[in-house]
Amino acid sequence: xxxxxxxxxxxxxxxxxxxxxxxxxxxxxxxxxxxxxxxxxxxxxxxxxxxxxxxxxxxxxxxxxxxxxxxxxxxxxxxxxxxxxxxxxxxxxxxxxxxxxxxxxxxxxxxxxxxxxxxxxxxxxxxxxxxxxxxxxxxxxxxxxx
Amino acid sequence: xxxxxxxxxxxxxxxxxxxxxxxxxxxxxxxxxxxxxxxxxxxxxxxxxxxxxxxxxxxxxxxxxxxxxxxxxxxxxxxxxxxxxxxxxxxxxxxxxxxxxxxxxxxxxxxxxxxxxxxxxxxxxxxxxxxxxxxxxxxxxxxxxxxxxxxxxxxxxxxxxxxxxxxxxxxxxxxxxxxxxxxxxxxxxxxxxxxxxxxxxxxxxxxxxxxxxxxxxxxxxxxxxxxxxxxxxxxxxxxxxxxxxxxxxxxxxxxxxxxxxxxxxxxxxxxxxxxxxxxxxxxxxxxxxxxxxxxxxxxxxxxxxxxxxxxxxxxxxxxxxxxxxxxxxxxxxxxxxxxxxxxxxxxxxxxxxxxxxxxxxxxxxxxx
Amino acid sequence: xxxxxxxxxxxxxxxxxxxxxxxxxxxxxxxxxxxxxxxxxxxxxxxxxxxxxxxxxxxxxxxxxxxxxxxxxxxxxxxxxxxxxxxxxxxxxxxxxxxxxxxxxxxxxxxxxxxxxxxxxxxxxxxxxxxxxxxxxxxxxxxxxxxxxxxxxxxxxxxxxxxxxxxxxxxxxxxxxxxxxxxxxxxxxxxxxxxxxxxxx
Numbered sequence: 001x002x003x004x005x006x007x008x009x010x011x012x013x014x015x016x017x018x019x020x021x022x023x024x025x026x027x028x029x030x031x032x033x034x035x036x037x038x039x040x041x042x043x044x045x046x047x048x049x050x051x052x053x054x055x056x057x058x059x060x061x062x063x064x065x066x067x068x069x070x071x072x073x074x075x076x077x078x079x080x081x082x083x084x085x086x087x088x089x090x091x092x093x094x095x096x097x098x099x100x101x102x103x104x105x106x107x108x109x110x111x112x113x114x115x116x117x118x119x120x121x122x123x124x125x126x127x128x129x130x131x132x133x134x135x136x137x138x139x140x141x142x143x144x145x146x
Numbered sequence: 147x148x149x150x151x152x153x154x155x156x157x158x159x160x161x162x163x164x165x166x167x168x169x170x171x172x173x174x175x176x177x178x179x180x181x182x183x184x185x186x187x188x189x190x191x192x193x194x195x196x197x198x199x200x201x202x203x204x205x206x207x208x209x210x211x212x213x214x215x216x217x218x219x220x221x222x223x224x225x226x227x228x229x230x231x232x233x234x235x236x237x238x239x240x241x242x243x244x245x246x247x248x249x250x251x252x253x254x255x256x257x258x259x260x261x262x263x264x265x266x267x268x269x270x271x272x273x274x275x276x277x278x279x280x281x282x283x284x285x286x287x288x289x290x291x292x293x294x295x296x297x298x299x300x301x302x303x304x305x306x307x308x309x310x311x312x313x314x315x316x317x318x319x320x321x322x323x324x325x326x327x328x329x330x331x332x333x334x335x336x337x338x339x340x341x342x343x344x345x346x347x348x349x350x351x352x353x354x355x356x357x358x359x360x361x362x363x364x365x366x367x368x369x370x371x372x373x374x375x376x377x378x379x380x381x382x383x384x385x386x387x388x389x390x391x392x393x394x395x396x397x398x399x400x401x402x403x404x405x406x407x408x409x410x411x412x413x414x415x416x417x418x419x420x421x422x423x424x425x426x427x428x429x430x431x432x433x434x435x436x437x438x439x440x441x442x443x444x445x446x447x448x449x450x451x452x453x454x455x456x457x458x459x460x461x462x463x464x465x466x467x468x469x470x471x472x473x474x475x476x477x478x479x480x481x482x483x484x485x486x487x488x489x490x491x492x493x494x495x496x497x498x499x500x501x502x503x504x505x506x507x508x509x510x511x512x513x514x
Numbered sequence: 515x516x517x518x519x520x521x522x523x524x525x526x527x528x529x530x531x532x533x534x535x536x537x538x539x540x541x542x543x544x545x546x547x548x549x550x551x552x553x554x555x556x557x558x559x560x561x562x563x564x565x566x567x568x569x570x571x572x573x574x575x576x577x578x579x580x581x582x583x584x585x586x587x588x589x590x591x592x593x594x595x596x597x598x599x600x601x602x603x604x605x606x607x608x609x610x611x612x613x614x615x616x617x618x619x620x621x622x623x624x625x626x627x628x629x630x631x632x633x634x635x636x637x638x639x640x641x642x643x644x645x646x647x648x649x650x651x652x653x654x655x656x657x658x659x660x661x662x663x664x665x666x667x668x669x670x671x672x673x674x675x676x677x678x679x680x681x682x683x684x685x686x687x688x689x690x691x692x693x694x695x696x697x698x699x700x701x702x703x704x705x706x707x708x709x710x711x712x713x714x715x
Contacts, residue, residue: 056362108483188628200663279595
């Protein structure tokens with residue numbers, strides 16, 4: 001059975017290594033500060049005992065005041081999983097560091113989030129629209145798109 | 147004296163015999179050798195995730211049929227699992243067995259199609275497809291007894307399945323499962339040791355283990371590269387922990403191994419269905435009572451299964467109303483395509499078509 | 515002798531050109547093209563004198579249609595099912611599905627059409643030689659189908675190309691598609707040598 005790790009303890013451990021990054025971990029997922037997501041990603045992949053080498057889902061949700069980006073990580077060797085979240089506030093000029101260098105499966109998923117929500121990922125080698133055509137006005141999956 | 151050569155961009159456009167749907171590849175060639183490949187998707191993007199926010203939970207089940215339209219039973223199952231996880235609904239015993247039988251028979255049909263069209267790309271034209279279509283027509287007849295439809299079944303509901311099995315269904319499945327091993331032997335005899343298949347697909351398009359894990363590949367593509375990861379064993383859902391079956395794993399990750407893994411998975415599916423037919427309870431309810439305008443509690447859930455093409459998952463966020471706040475569909479084939487660049491570099495154009503065919507792509511799932 | 519290999523070109527410009535073309539389709543194709551359905555008119559039948567040459571040509575044309583495989587989505591698998599051994603179309607003379615539009619006369623559009631795909635459909639239709647016929651197969655090709663209010667689905671392929679026969683269903687059974695093809699045969703029978711499509715006058 002894939003065991004979901006306890007997010008609170010993991011949050012404390014991450015805060016020792018990269019201070020100020022893990023904000024809360026009480027509801028079963030780990031909330032990370034949006035500027036340090038790339039460093040946390042590297043830490044989670046390399047550390048012994050964690051070894052999260054497989055990024056399954058990456059998606060975004062529009063909660064009107066903020067956008068929430070969700071990552072679900074799995075460790076194939078240890079058979080445990082974790083859900084990471086990060087928030088970006090505002091509606092225009094949003095950007096989040098990209099995790100493509102850690103997990104290549106984020107490549108197309110970040111392009112899709114850029115296409116449908118308008119969130120830019122810094123450090124992505126080829127950030128352009130994936131599903132809609134170049135020149136489409138707007139980002140359809142936002143709650144205020146008609 | 148010097149010669150200047152230019153790389154040539156070849157557009158393998160959306161309408162092409164071997165693109166398995168409306169998929170576009172821009173291949174940058176140096177002569178005949180592939181230097182870089184850029185897939186262009188989105189020609190079938192229908193906006194299902196946005197439309198799902200305006201329909202109730204039960205009204206979204208037909209949308210899930212139209213994702214991977216060759217295996218719509220498994221798509222329905224993944225969605226219903228996700229909603230049941232969110233709301234904590236328990237499914238009755240008989241419904242669980244019916245779901246497993248339908249999902250595994252669907253897996254047999256999907257893998258037969260995948261292998262048939264792969265051999266079509268190899269040059270065997272339509273002969274393997276027509277032979278495998280013979281089995282598919284039997285499967286489609288059985289599903290027509292149960293759901294009334296030939297392609298997009300819309301059979302599973304939240305809390306079970308939509309109606310009980312007619313009397314003819316289980317004897318028909320038993321007869322089909324008894325005959326299947328003989329047909330698989332026939333295909334193996336004709337194809338597995340065939341010289342053209344071996345020469346054109348062994349050693350072609352190798353996907354190493356570390357790349358496969360880093361890319362996030364899943365399904366037969368991941369297992370052919372040597373990683374033994376199958377959700378039915380690693381994190382069993384429904385009642386898969388009651389059945390005894392193996393997980394075929396390859397070694398090198400070339401096109402032949404992907405084809406071999408799929409043929410072995412058909413054999414394992416036959417084994418699972420035989421065991422399920424012995425264990426299914428004779429009578430029982432087939433669906434827990436769920437109201438028409440069903441309001442799950444606030445929260446989020448991720449329900450995922452081992453679909454024939456990989457790990458299909460649905461991420462549902464609910465705010466307590468009759469429609470989901472956000473429905474995200476995680477397509478395994480979109481992630482598997484990321485591997486195309488690594489696998490195709492250095493091969494010729496004809497090999498590029500075979501490498502793409504061995505990945506078994508269905509565009510409805512990539513574009514949603 | 516040295517060989518200088520320049521760098522790989524960027525494909526971003528090609529994307530921008532394609533995007534402008536798709537946008538132009540989106541702006542311009544706002545109303546459906548009229549259906550070429552004059553052949554259903556009883557008066558027309560009485561006004562045209564069919565010679566025996568016409569009848570021989572019509573017989574030859576209807577018994578040897580070359581369909582174009584334009585399967586876009588789920589309906590494509592019912593189209594392939596129609597061509598397979600159970601619901602054979604070989605018995606109607608439609609043995610091989612042609613892949614090149616230059617060699618085909620019947621275009622069966624099977625599946626949902628999106629705005630991104632619309633220029634490709636128009637290009638393939640324009641490449642087919644006259645006389646040509648179009649079947650719209652499935653609910654998504656006739657009107658918008660299941661995907662009502664979607665931001666990227668064309669509401670019916672008759673915005674892009676003129677359609678002769680509509681086959682409803684989601685997906686239609688192979689028998690239904692064969693019935694649609696017999697309607698195309700009926701249309702071909704009423705054509706004359708200089709106006710095989712009954713579309714010009």
